[in-house]
Amino acid sequence: MSDFGLQSLPSLFYLAGIFIACFSSLLIIGKRKKIVADYVLAAWFLIIGIHLILFILFFSGSYVTFPYFLGLEVIFPFIHGPMLYLYVLCVTGRNPGWKIGLLHGIPVLIICLLLSRLFMLSPWEKLAVYQSGNNGYQLLSKVIKYLMILSGIVYVVLSLFAVKKYTKGISDQYSNTEKMNLNWLYYLIAGIALIWIAVIIRNDILIFSMVVLFIIVAAYFGISRVGILDIPVVHETAVEEREDHEVVKYQRNSPGDEAVQTIYKRLKYKMVHEELYKDPELNLNNIAKLLDVHPNLLSQVINSMEHKNFYDYINRQRIEAFKRTVVLPENQKYTILSLAFECGFNSKTSFNRNFKKYMNCSPTEFVKNQSIHME
Template structure:
């Protein structure tokens, strides 16, 4: 009886997943302000919904009723890796060009070409192959399984690399990164990774059960999370449309500024920091400072990296720590709290302040004040 109930419940569970996939897609497309990432996620949900539909239709020998569809479901697993990667690129501020889109569609087209002979067979002949567990197509079946596993591992790795590169870029661009939280994107990657592990184990029920759970998680984060900050994307610009700024970027990329120029810009940076205390602005970013110094952001980034051996994030937060150390020992500031003085120094969260303080001072703020005989809370 329990087995019967489980068998009856499974299709309902999968149909619920199909409904959530299609409904989530329509919800995302119904958003007033849609970004490229929204369209990618909506299309991905449609693909997942279609994939689950194939699975449910073929469940419990249902392929006999839908024999004309046999084979068309095989390339679907090759779509999820590229969709994950393209979505990660979009939410991390990169807009994939036509070449990237086409390149990531190639694996799916290759699989369809490999299956062409099988797909051109009559539905009855495909059923016979299906019932005989791929007899006559053993080599093709093994090759597709290998490529499927490789695709999963490859795109999970590629997605993790994209997030790693994005985190590096935001550290080069922003002085506070707490509001730019992309940790939730790891849930999507972990979810896909678990599904691919189930693929390796070759347990269809486990695979598609994980897919349903993945849909729920992806739908929640995809709909509820606001967009991530965009970063400047370097792209090829036709010669006829290049601006002075584009020419400056190209010049920078080909010819690094000399030591004299680097030290001159650095002196201007130090002067600005000392005179105007720019680091006290919690929203300070590289582009703004570069504009004040009248230099290209890439050049300013190189100046900081070459002299301070730090990225923009570390450089500014070190300044903030020094400012906090300076003002916390002043007698007139004893009436303020640690957190208020941290905010006064340019930090925008207690977590960021504590993390950076321990990083640069090698002790907690309370330990530092105890050593300085400062008594504030």
């Protein structure tokens, strides 16, 4: 079923990949604090390990001795895309559940059905098919090849959308997102994308060399991280249930302009007189409890009155507070960063990025333009 042309096999490299995949799977299962994403990643590593074993059997010519496994190497590429997507969903707190998992198993089932005729052959008949250059299976082989590439592209795109959606959700809920670094998920998706590019250009050594490197990188992040966040993650299912309930509630009793204005005035009062923005861990739920309103309603008020999400709104308050603070003579003995922390920022990167976003200049340039001399 495959027309790959590999003449030599650096078997030790691939055997090391198999060992790393299987050993990493065991290490992840052995973690004390496991989340659903850990189980998904452990299963995925095991699948990758088995795939590499099939690769060695096939491209080393050992399939002649073990023809029982012929055809399985075609199925495994269709598993990796769904596993990536399910892992991304789980690690961002949106555990898909077994029904969604089965739904994404449909492409694998379709491939099994397409290959059913081959699987019904005896091992030696399958061997004859492979040795004769897939006689009678050329069209099917081409169809499966294009379906394989399509599967890879679709699941890479779905995974990217899932991360972007989660990033937007974070900005609607939290005022500081520095602890919520999603870059490693992007690296993971990029790694899979590069492997699929190698599949498209049909460079077999490159494909499986990149798979081994991917295992090493994914194992590092999968073992060293419990999840993306260092704070509790709100699962999407719970959020959706809450939002569905609120949608019905709003449809029955949608807040009018007067109610929105009242909540907005109370919010501004809290910001001015209690300086809530100075809390680096401030989130939407904290303020909603103080105002005794639902978080969804508060988010709606901020979006409609400020035309910003929660993250941008709070960080704009912090920047304005910094501008007021830094010009005071008694504060010129402090550093710019210490004043930024006093105003609620929790990292230099976050402060500089947000300041430049709103002021079109760096904090240092702003201070110089104000003729302020910091110690």
